[in-house]
Amino acid sequence: MTEILVASTVVIALVALGFGAWSLVQTHKEVQRQKERDHPE
């Protein structure tokens, strides 16, 4: 029972961190797009 609790907590934590990382990648892409819009070559 204890193992299930710890394992499910680890999974939830990893999902949350993965979501945060995905959000950061999206931000980076958005910032790059904004830069390209502001300073077109």
Next chain:
Amino acid sequence: MQNRHRGQEMQTVKSKWLAYTVLIGLFPIFSRFLVWLVTKEGSIEPFAPHDFIAFGLVLLISNINEIEHIVDADRSWKTSQNGMSACLIAVHGVLLCLTLIGGDAVDRQAIMYCVAIIALASLGLSYMLFTRISKMS
């Protein structure tokens, strides 16, 4: 000049997050540790699950509050971020219930690991959220 101003603003957002949210959230953990240092051995534990739960809740509630105050952000991103924070608050609630049961019903060491893991995940999520806010501001 504009880039410099933007960089300063990014730093300000993160400094405020660190000072007002992370440090205040860590207060219960620091306080218990200080009390443990000055009391006789065995009278109090240096770390307790409740303090980590309080830390995680402070971070997640500040996430939701901060998201609500962003005007020019993607609405679907705001919704998903709020949803993730709400889910983690629910997990904190379940862990708090487990700590309140007491006795030998649950393994205290396992609960301690769980709350530490979930508090770290909340810290990571909060850091990533504030990084986005500082970059987009």
